[in-house]
Amino acid sequence: MSTLIKTDWQILTGFWHFAAKYKHLIIIGLSSMPFSVAANLLFPWLMIKIIDEQIAQGDLSQLPLMLLYMTGVLIMNYISDAVYSYSLRLVGQRTIFDIRQALIARIIKLPRSYFDKTPTGMTLSRLTSDLESIGDSFVLGVLGIIKDSINTIGLLIFLYVINWQLATVILVLFPPILMITQYVRNKLRTLYQITRSSLARSTGYLQECIRGISTVQLYAAEQEVENKYTQLTDEFLHAQVKANGWDAALFSIIAGITTIAMALIIWSGSNLVLSSAVGIGVVIAFINTLEKIFVPIRDFTGQITAIQRSFAAFEHLDELFSEPLEEAEHDLYSDAELGSKLDTFESIEFNDVSFRYKAGDPYVLKNVSFTLNQGQQLALVGSTGSGKSTIMRLLTKTYEGYEGHVLVNGLELARIPKLKLESLFSMMQQDVFLFDQDVSFNIGLAKVDQPAVEEAAKYVYAHEFIESLPNGYATHLQSGGDQLSAGQKQLISFARAMTNNAQLILLDEATSSIDSVTESLIQKALERVFEERTVVAIAHRLSTIRESDQILVLEAGEIVERGSHEELVKQQGVYANLLQEELV
Template identity: 25%
Template sequence: MRSSMSFIFKYINKKRWFLLGYSAIFLESLTPIIATLLQRDLIDKVFSAKQYQEFPKILALYAIFFFGPKLWFTVRKVVFFHIGYNLQTVLTKEFLIKIYDMPTAAFNKEHVGSLLNNIRNNIADASDLSVNQILSESVKNILTIVFLVFSIANINFMMLIIVVTVSIIYYALLHKFGEKTKQFSQQVREEKANVAIAVEESISSIREIVAYNRQDWQINNYKEKFSQYFKAIIKQGLFKNKILFISDPFLYGTKIVAILLGGIGVISNRISLGEFVVGFTFVDQLVTELGQLFEQALIAKKLEASVECIKSVIGRDEVKFGSADFNKHIESIEFRDVTFSYSPDSPAVLNDISIDFPIGKKIAIVGKSGSGKSTIAQLLTRAYSPDRGEVFINDVPINCYGKQYTDKVSMVFQQPYFIPSTIKENLTLDKSYKPIDIENTCKEMLCHDFIVGFPNQYETQVGERGISLSGGQKQRLALSRAMLKNTEVLILDEATSALDTETEFSVQKNIDKLRKGKTTIIIAHRISTIQNADIIYVLDKGKIVAKGPHEKLMSESTIYNELYNFQQVR
């Protein structure tokens, strides 16, 4: 628990507010005790000793101390709500930064549903544990218990002994059940994440599911996950009932013993009637506070499981890249003896390959499907790192560079993603460009005409709540985005595959014009797209089997000839 708390406390940046919150808790715990002590004076002084002149004063003080806790309670809630809200914002930001920085291999192992569940539920739980709920309530319980113990000791020593005994029993129960509560809670959390993953997957695959009429299969899959979740909740509930079944008798037993001892004290004239009433009220309050503290401790064990989930993402210390400055231009890009597989137990996708990408040229990579073309692009954008060998940029291993490297290289994917925003924002991604430059680039990439055909033109919303774009329109927009960024190196991975041959030819011609003198790496199936490249690498089963310009490959490479001739036939 201590490690979870210290982990979360690193992210609380409103520590001064805590002083205010805990001062409110101190007063909230103390004032009801004083109010109860006033009852003793009311009984012993006013009613038993008949000092009626004291009555208005005691009544007025009672009213003040009775309503005091409500005020301090409100102050505490407001203060901790602010700290908790701030903590959730900070944790969410840290979480997103960590996801962005997570090596792609690690990210691929996480389900989007599970990450969303982490953001939605676990961060709120962490805030409840450390700020809003558990910690502040527990501190209030503990302070009240301390005040009550002193007050009871002042009235009747025997009552104090019962109270201490009950506290020890509670502590032993907590020790016995705490770890198990955490385990049940972890199980519930895992099953809940599985339900979230099932929902996320069934929504993501909706097109295929409907097309193949497999709705029942998906619904049954969801039902199965939900039933596991439900079973875990029932198990957790039964365990909680078992704890209550054991702990409740202590509550009531203690009160009865307090009445017995107090009653004997009054009958034998060792304590006054007022002390008996107040002493019993204190024991009653104390047992309630102990019960609440016990409850908080069990909930804390549950929430600790959430903090561990967050920690498993935010607490990762995998560092993706180095921090070397990159102020120069890219002068060389080279794969030296690179071998790579996507996981330790799968075969190598790239097999001891060495490639030189001449700067300022158009370089193409061709090969059959699955030969490893996109994987080369993934290594160039640092999504993955080689198992053996190295990718060198200016003779320095690529991962040594900080994020400046990313500003020098951009990539267009076959299926680009657009944020739910306007076309303009998707093109600029919050960078500022002159409207005329945006328009000219879109004209070159042959998308200006269809953009101005929309009623809101460049302000048209795309993405989830906007218009749907065709595959070819999306690719042209993505190309415009990359052309606007105009990086030193541009990688196009099947970036024009959805365009018809005529449009693809025109777009490609304009790309060549705009990228003249700049390094452009093109991965393509259609040879016609890259026929004019300065150098073409032919990849087969993860190996470079030929390289050179089109004419040379036509006369020397059988695989290249096969690829070319097959496309001519089609």
């Protein structure tokens, strides 16, 4: 089997098309480089000229012109540096912006199976810290390395041309500087890893505690939470302090080596001056250039580490981009093939359907078959874990990969694009997710106008309670609708399901206990839906589904009984038992 592990280079080239869009900016940035290098070389060259050919000769006639040149060179340096940084940083920022947009577009289309196996925090960190890491580490690292390497090589060649003996003095100091920086960087890398992982752990812990704040307060566990958090952040602080120490040490060591180099240059330079091999200007130019060579070398290993660190982020993003969008893999019906076949709901047919969530897992649906025609009501009944919600999830294409056939109006469900189902089916969910927005948004999800929102609310008897809220439909629902009762949340979910006038209502009745006033509203709404629409319902209270045309009783993924309420009662089987339990 061929290995699918990509090299860093392959991953990186996979992202190139994002940056390639800004080729013109990259060309502008890179073409400023020769000017920057030229300025870096011209400056010491002019200095030598001024000292050795003007000052040392006692002839200052050319001095104003030389100073003018120097000013020009400095200005050229600033401008080229600014053009380089501005344009290439802009490329970095725009590229990251585009990657973020592409990532979000991808994430929201990923199948539910992805979200089942991936913690939310991990997906969010791809969009935040991984992208930030690419911005901070990769973009700045690469920009720094390109600029510093070209400048350093240019300067070294220049110094060798001016005087090879003094240039060799500088070159001799390269190996110890590289060794020391490598050693300190390794220490820093380990410490940075500790700081990152301890920060991630403490932030994760804090996130969890804030999410579960009501439990923390209810059980008076504030002190324990505080202690644990202090312990986790202590580790972070400790590693950070150590890292600061090493960072400062590296800085001082390089400053020390620069001083040693200066002493060596002065010492050997003085001898060369005395023997008239070079002018004093050359020695001064060498001293002036030292920092420009040693500081980039100090930063070099850091930039390499930063770039390496960003490879992990690229790898994470690549994984996310490689996550399959399940629907795209299927041979979906074209618009022409569908024609008007899905304009009105006619029937659903489950034909020997089996399903498991993952290959190798046990089947949670086994050979399920049933038919539901327009205008009928089908109820799914069974103990917890028997597979009722799984049937709903297959119908809404939340999960794919069933065995057997599911036909909607005679068309294979797997081949129907999800969007086409939207106007046909509507789901009244058990887990009501309310957005931190007003009631109207929560009902219409910004897809329908206010009259349609109110019409849907009236249909499910939610209008009255919504009107009694402080700002009616404009009332802001905070933290997932904490100010609403479980029943009120359900009514909003019902209204949401009604906004698109879908012909088939998929109903997942809530198990949560509901106050009696809202309960009667919910019952009225359900009765109306059952009377007027085609319904597939998971009902926890059997009273809700009494009037259904067909009741399927599931046990461990299999249909064990089917029939109307009366027929099942007569059978004296599982359904009759469930009914008995409910009455008790």
